[in-house]
Amino acid sequence: MEIRLADPSDFNEIDHLLEAAKKQMAQAHIYQWTTDYPNQKIIQEDLAGQQLYTLIDQGSIVAVATLTTEAPADYTLRRIATDPAYLANGYASILLNDIINRVKAKNGKHLYSSTNHSNLKMQNFFRKHGFEKVSEYKESEREHLGSFYKYLKRI
Template identity: 35%
Template sequence: MIRKATPSDLNQIHRLTQACASAMIKQGIYQWNEHYPTKSRFQKDIELQELYVLEIDLTIQGIIVLTSIMDDEYIPVQWLTKNENNLYIHRLAVHPDVWGKGYAQQLMTYAETFAKNNKYQSIRLDTFSQNKRNQQFYKTRGYKKLSDIYFPKQSQHPFYCYELIV
């Protein structure tokens, strides 16, 4: 079941993303660290009602943030559509214990359906340049790779921006 996150989910969400960060680091992917994502970031996501969880048997196995707010880092990107009525995806994560079970696909299908039902013109996101699996994931779903952006507190490597016209 996918539902909006509540304040009582915060600790479980934070543990899930810490497990993801550790698992990615073991694979040589230094995407998440002590600076991102933070518990306070998730708290804000919950307050804004933008954080959704995939819950299976009362355990949160995945998360996704759906927002209409464009981050400043995205301003210089040459997007496929105008900067009006776009859905942005952030912090997509699935617990490493259940990687490969299709849960990220379920979360993305939910996001894409949400975008269509709410008449967004496109979905925009970024993924780490060193995370080849994520790049293939978005390409397979029809997202077009655009510009690079940087998050210096996360990595010296770029993040690739993607867009899907809905």
């Protein structure tokens, strides 16, 4: 198992993983992502910004997450997803713990993330990993999906 920054050669595999995750979420009535989000442009921006991490197991990318810096001590975790074929193997937890360690190494103090009100699995995942819900808001261009919850983990 390896966790590393994604590189441009990973684009197709990451795009496939996110598309599969979107379909799985829609089937589970989780209204967080849309047919237009996340999209190939966002993947390209994450790759160019060197902020997209991959968890690779036996040569396949099984989980991804984007980590952005908002301020010197504030980081945001975005678009964490596991390939539906690999769900329930703990890959997202392994990736999250690695990212938390990376934030610690950079003297980060806060790790933020968010999820839709309908994504109970992700809400439980955040609580399990020591995040607390700090606010509720509407996501720009996804207002029709209802409330999103912002979570914070103090490092």
